[in-house]
Amino acid sequence: MITVNVDLGQRAYPIHIGPGLIHRTDLFAPHIAGASIAIVTNTTVEPLYGEQLRATLAPLGKKVITIVLPDGEAYKNWETLNLIFDRLLLEHADRKTTLIALGGGVIGDMTGFAASCYMRGVPFIQVPTTLLAQVDSSVGGKTGINHPHGKNMIGAFYQPQTVIADIATLRTLPPRELAAGLAEVIKHGLIADAAFFDWVERNIESLNRCEESAVMHAVKVSCDIKSRVVAADEREGGVRATLNFGHTFGHAIEAGLGYGEWLHGEAVGCGMVMAADLSVRQGLLDAAAQDRVTAIVAAAHLPVRAPALGAQRYIDLMSVDKKAEAGAVKFILLDGVGRAIITAVPDSALQATLARAV
Amino acid sequence: MITVNVDLGQRAYPIHIGPGLIHRTDLFAPHIAGASIAIVTNTTVEPLYGEQLRATLAPLGKKVITIVLPDGEAYKNWETLNLIFDRLLLEHADRKTTLIALGGGVIGDMTGFAASCYMRGVPFIQVPTTLLAQVDSSVGGKTGINHPHGKNMIGAFYQPQTVIADIATLRTLPPRELAAGLAEVIKHGLIADAAFFDWVERNIESLNRCEESAVMHAVKVSCDIKSRVVAADEREGGVRATLNFGHTFGHAIEAGLGYGEWLHGEAVGCGMVMAADLSVRQGLLDAAAQDRVTAIVAAAHLPVRAPALGAQRYIDLMSVDKKAEAGAVKFILLDGVGRAIITAVPDSALQATLARAV
Numbered sequence: 077m078i079t080v081n082v083d084l085g086q087r088a089y090p091i092h093i094g095p096g097l098i099h100r101t102d103l104f105a106p107h108i109a110g111a112s113i114a115i116v117t118n119t120t121v122e123p124l125y126g127e128q129l130r131a132t133l134a135p136l137g138k139k140v141i142t143i144v145l146p147d148g149e150a151y152k153n154w155e156t157l158n159l160i161f162d163r164l165l166l167e168h169a170d171r172k173t174t175l176i177a178l179g180g181g182v183i184g185d186m187t188g189f190a191a192s193c194y195m196r197g198v199p200f201i202q203v204p205t206t207l208l209a210q211v212d213s214s215v216g217g218k219t220g221i222n223h224p225h226g227k228n229m230i231g232a233f234y235q236p237q238t239v240i241a242d243i244a245t246l247r248t249l250p251p252r253e254l255a256a257g258l259a260e261v262i263k264h265g266l267i268a269d270a271a272f273f274d275w276v277e278r279n280i281e282s283l284n285r286c287e288e289s290a291v292m293h294a295v296k297v298s299c300d301i302k303s304r305v306v307a308a309d310e311r312e313g314g315v316r317a318t319l320n321f322g323h324t325f326g327h328a329i330e331a332g333l334g335y336g337e338w339l340h341g342e343a344v345g346c347g348m349v350m351a352a353d354l355s356v357r358q359g360l361l362d363a364a365a366q367d368r369v370t371a372i373v374a375a376a377h378l379p380v381r382a383p384a385l386g387a388q389r390y391i392d393l394m395s396v397d398k399k400a401e402a403g404a405v406k407f408i409l410l411d412g413v414g415r416a417i418i419t420a421v422p423d424s425a426l427q428a429t430l431a432r433a434v
Numbered sequence: 435m436i437t438v439n440v441d442l443g444q445r446a447y448p449i450h451i452g453p454g455l456i457h458r459t460d461l462f463a464p465h466i467a468g469a470s471i472a473i474v475t476n477t478t479v480e481p482l483y484g485e486q487l488r489a490t491l492a493p494l495g496k497k498v499i500t501i502v503l504p505d506g507e508a509y510k511n512w513e514t515l516n517l518i519f520d521r522l523l524l525e526h527a528d529r530k531t532t533l534i535a536l537g538g539g540v541i542g543d544m545t546g547f548a549a550s551c552y553m554r555g556v557p558f559i560q561v562p563t564t565l566l567a568q569v570d571s572s573v574g575g576k577t578g579i580n581h582p583h584g585k586n587m588i589g590a591f592y593q594p595q596t597v598i599a600d601i602a603t604l605r606t607l608p609p610r611e612l613a614a615g616l617a618e619v620i621k622h623g624l625i626a627d628a629a630f631f632d633w634v635e636r637n638i639e640s641l642n643r644c645e646e647s648a649v650m651h652a653v654k655v656s657c658d659i660k661s662r663v664v665a666a667d668e669r670e671g672g673v674r675a676t677l678n679f680g681h682t683f684g685h686a687i688e689a690g691l692g693y694g695e696w697l698h699g700e701a702v703g704c705g706m707v708m709a710a711d712l713s714v715r716q717g718l719l720d721a722a723a724q725d726r727v728t729a730i731v732a733a734a735h736l737p738v739r740a741p742a743l744g745a746q747r748y749i750d751l752m753s754v755d756k757k758a759e760a761g762a763v764k765f766i767l768l769d770g771v772g773r774a775i776i777t778a779v780p781d782s783a784l785q786a787t788l789a790r791a792v
Contacts, residue, residue, distance in 0.1 A: 161588060165583040165587060193551075196576065219554075225523040226523060230519060231551060231553075232554055311555070
């Protein structure tokens with residue numbers, strides 16, 4: 077087991093990474109103070125890991141309830157969030173009830189947001205069961221739901237008590253979901269760590285095969301990079317926005333196709349290719365580096381070709397993205413491999429990237 | 435003008451109290467950083483003060499939109515909250531858009547919660563136009579909405595940039611709403627300041643007539659008391675709970691009758707009479723002090739007799755209240771006038787209070 081500490085002062089928390097951690101009662105025990113626990117999961121994960129997690133929690137002698145939500149980004153909305161609140165109230169969950177998010181990024185985002193709002197805040201623990209959630213959404217405290225007019229528009233910054241990333245749960249992950257997680261691993265190298273990006277290039281086949289030692293290293297370094305960035309800028313005033321590399325285009329793809337059509341990681345993979353193209357047009361990245369971006373995205377079995385929504389539709393969708401302030405969309409671009417910057421771009425460059433991509 | 439500073443470190447903010455402050459552009463200007471402002475108000479307050487506030491903001495040269503919600507506690511729910519989000523997204527409000535809550539406690543609670551969630555947090559300003567909001571809900575950062583199973587069950591702790599309490603707006607307040615605000619003024623004396631309680635007893639007729647100097651003093655001391663308590667315990671781990679004196683019974687009354695039947699302050703007034711009765715049964719308060727509580731609540735034209743919901747219904751309703759932890763309802767009782775304590779009570783004492791009251 078490896079532990080990465082996210083250094084956020086009073087809100088600091090440990091991320092434990094390793095195989096079989098879902099069975100470790102001792103990792104959960106220190107973080108559960110109240111008399112009851114609510115596991116929040118979905119119809120896909122519950123049959124795989126629900127019983128295992130309940131068996132792990134049983135020795136703690138708490139009341140444990142399980143809230144099973146429908147699976148998918150399409151359900152990351154008010155209505156599903158309210159299913160959590162309804163059940164918590166029905167079961168008389170109180171201010172010390174701990175919520176445990178058992179599942180991928182959608183479950184983590186919704187459970188974290190529910191924990192932040194229920195009685196104005198109860199503790200929660202993340203047990204991410206997808207690579208995407210382990211390397212990305214379980215670090216940094218971003219929680220929330222989608223709105224018909226935009227992704228993650230409603231939410232909170234709210235930190236978990238701990239994250240327990242069981243690498244063994246990735247064995248049941250469909251290949252498409254594994255690839256989606258690799259998009260964020262690739263991103264972390266591109267924005268912050270050229271040596272790690274080299275390592276990902278050399279080990280992409282091991283990662284594609286979900287080999288344990290490669291995956292553990294990828295999760296560990298990803299959590300390290302992301303928690304360093306988050307600790308420096310918890311509420312995304314500045315540098316944290318670089319973690320959105322590929323996401324401005326990616327969110328437009330997700331919203332334009334309808335949430336759930338492409339996986340988030342697939343949209344981000346393609347979005348990174350588009351952002352690399354824009355970086356070249358701004359004179360920040362050379363063609364060889366751009367080729368490396370496209371090649372690694374393709375090698376991870378992620379889409380490199382954007383859906384043909386039309387340039388104007390992309391622009392409309394990006395203008396409601398949260399990164400848009402007072403009408404000007406900011407982009408995260410690569411200033412070489414391993415370094416990201418946040419900048420506005422001229423309309424002509426954006427149009428050229430969109431024309432090439434779609 | 436009097437200014438009370440709420441001392442919450444990085445989240446500290448000033449409360450300005452005085453007549454005509456809604457016209458003071460200079461009080462708003464330092465707290466509005468972005469390019470746009472969204473006033474959130476209701477159908478009752480908009481015709482009274484909407485145009486005045488927009489005229490005050492006009493010199494700032496910002497885009498100003500106004501979101502007019504239906505009026506009443508019955509609308510303090512998800513559906514109404516979503517009206518705010520829908521409009522903000524439609525108008526491309528961004529992360530720097532400032533929300534201004536123009537109205538009473540319901541508008542303040544919903545606007546504050548919307549501000550805490552929209553894009554994971556945007557700035558907001560409170561312009562409370564009821565006495566209740568000026569002395570209570572605008573101080574302390576509690577925001578939220580009701581759930582069919584309980585009041586204020588979903589929300590956040592989120593502090594405004596500033597509170598601008600224009601005493602002159604209270605002139606348009608219906609007498610019933612003025613009385614509801616006095617409930618919280620009385621409460622502040624009872625739980626924390628015996629001398630202020632004496633002052634309220636001597637000046638209750640001036641307060642009932644909404645005389646400017648009396649009201650300014652009542653708002654100022656109330657904000658002082660509440661902000662001192664909140665600064666000591668922002669997230670209600672301990673002493674802050676004493677501010678809920680009268681609220682455990684009060685929330686049960688509101689929920690039992692259906693939200694909106696009694697005003698919040700009316701339920702709290704009656705709840706304080708019930709809590710005083712329970713305090714006597716626990717040997718904490720003498721009969722003469724209990725009589726003072728009943729007399730001042732009656733003198734403020736607030737109900738002293740609880741609705742006949744039945745004892746068991748009260749108990750059921752209180753057990754889902756947020757103060758209930760692991761099934762044991764904690765009560766805020768008076769240990770003499772000017773001092774509150776938080777304690778569990780024996781079932782027999784509670785039954786006796788309920789039997790007498792209903």
